[in-house]
Amino acid sequence: MAGQKIQAPKGVSEYVPPRSAAFEFVRESLINPARRAGYQLIELPVFEDTELFTRGVGESTDVVSKEMYTFLDRGDRSITLRPEGTAGVMRAVIEHGLDRGQLPAKLWYSGQFFRAERPQAGRYRQFYQVGIEAIGLDDPAIDAEVIAIADAGFKAIGLSKYRLEITSLGDAQSRAAHRIDLVKFISGMNLDEATSARAVLNPLRLFDDKRSEIKEAMAKAPLLIDYLSQASRDHFEQVNKYLDALGISYVLNPRMVRGLDYYTGTTFEFVHELLGAQSGIGGGGRYDGLMAELGGQGLSGIGFGLGVDRALLAAEAEGVINEKSFVSDLFIIPLGDAAKEMAMKIASDLRSSGKSVEVAFGDRALKGAMKGADKSGARYVIVLGDSEISSATVELKEMKTGQTSSVKIASLISAL
RNA sequence: GUGGGCGUAGCUCAGCUGGUAGAGCACUCGGUUGUGGUCCGAGAUGUCGCGGGUUCGAGCCCCGUCGCUCACCCCA
Known part of the structure; x- marks a missing residue:
């Protein structure tokens, strides 16, 4: 019986070569500024107790009331695929006592999130976000730093056609x-x-x-x-002052609305000009009541979530993606069985020395193998046949210039 | 959840008023025996999203369904 083709579930975003290289570049660009600011990785489950979101994000929000993937597991527990990252981070901070050490606890995460919405340009049922959270510090300087980290990520991708909108939702x-x-x-x-x-x-x-x-x-x-209130106003003015000092431009948008109930105080959103209806590429803010709501001590917090899918769309729209996919240092074309064995050994040795090496398997004709070497983008290529094996010497060819030079196999490592 | 557009080879698409499929790119092989990117030649590839219906006959018409896409809603 012929197998029916199985398609991916509706509305998921997936990245396959060659575009996956651009996706990886965008995601890493968004993560790096957080790493460099001392934020540490937190890896959390993609499913949580449903109550975490009804309580944390807010029952009245669209996200919770009609967009969650909720199901009963085999023990009849209500489980939900995480629709956002902050609630889970806060749950883990409380559970592992991360709020008992030095504050603020500074964390970053990256991964998939799930929302059962009708798919659209830049809106998927499974999508990717990079986020950070700084928990336990009221200093307006941390607000500005969090915003600056997001901004640095977008700039690292090469984006420029976006604007930062900020406002303050004040206190209760x-x-x-x-x-x-x-x-x-x-x-x-x-x-x-x-x-x-x-x-x-x-x-x-x-x-x-x-x-x-x-x-x-x-x-x-x-x-x-x-x-x-006076306190909220002072805090927000300080945030603006720090942003000015950092040279980050922003526009005040007192009409900004965020879809998650936990936001308080400083709130911001990055909006891209070239995207369609789903133009928000990232956003975040303070959530000073969330920790207490989830049963922890009453610490404040601030963070953001950046849309990797949308940032990639934005980068493509701006035409700033020129990152080549990962290319090898050396491409080895073996001719014959003995050569194939040796090629594998050479590749393995070079790889343990940190070089990236590909071997042309499958006994392709030399012309086809060379074509493969060309397509791979490898910097150098060697052909390994009987004469090379007996002389222990290969012609190292630089693909870009076409120039070759004789190199002892033993000293390939230094020639690359 | 509501509405519009679409669904033909791996990709981008063509297919006239219904007569049982084509192009370009990509891919494979070759252009004298072991060196790529250009050029030339040859070749492989599709249950025309899926299921029904109308018809002598459907990729083209009708219904359903799944998916994609765009907008609303909402958000990353």
Whole structure:
């Protein structure tokens, strides 16, 4: 019986050669600034107790209420594929007592996340994020550093056509005071059912509506930024000051809306100009109440999540991906069985000395093997046949120039 | 979840008012016996997403389904 072809599940992003090289480059570019700032790797499960997200991210959010991959495992536990990274990091910090050492705890992660949405340009059901979290420090300087690390990642990729938007969501009192006035304002608007339902869940959502009539109506709505407490205002001004000192440009967007309930205080988003509807390539902010909500001590925190898939899309749109895929130092073409054995031995020795070496297997004709060497992008090629074996000498050919030189097999390592 | 567009060789696509498939690229081999990138020649490749239906006959029409894609919603 002929096997039916099996397709990947709907909406997943996957990266195969040659594009996987660009993906790897983008991901590493986003991670490196965090490593260089002293953030340490944290590897966590991709599935968690469902309650972690309902409690941490917030039941009223779209992410939790209609986009989670939730299922019962064989022990009837409710499990959810992680839709974001911060809640899991906070869970692990509490569980492993990382908040008992020196603060802030500075962590980075990278991996897959899952959201059961309708796929679209730059929006996948399984997608990749790189993120960092700095937990246990209220200093506005850490806010600026976190933002600077994200910005450095995008710059390392070569991106330039994006903007950084920031605002402050203030503390609990700030938000409560603002909400009263905002709800009052919205009650005076004439809204359709779906929109007002959304407004009840989170009135801030209306700031993000794309319809022009809503935008116009919301133009006069009270802004949260005008309700900030003195402490929140001071903190936010300090953040801006540090960003200025770092030479990071940003625009204040008091209408910014974030989809996760845990955000407080400093909040930011990176928006790319060349992407379609899904133009956010990264975002984050403070979450000063999250740890307590998850049963830990009441430490504050700040972090970001950067979209690797979208950053790659943005890099391709800007045409800045010129990173060649990984290329070998040497390509060996063996002719005959004895040569093949020797080629494997040479390759193995050179590899343990840190050289990257490919061997042409499969007894291809020399012409085809040379073509393979060319395609591989290897810097040098040698042909290994009877005469080379008996003389212990090979013609080392530099592919770029076509020039060859005689080299003893034993001294190949120094010739590469 | 709602709506639009699409689904033909590995890739990008062509296929006229229905008559049982083609191009370019890529791939393999060859152009005198062991050295690539150009050029020339030859060759292999598809259950035309899947399942039904209409028809003497469907890649082209109809229905369903799966997937892709774009937008809404939402977000990375």
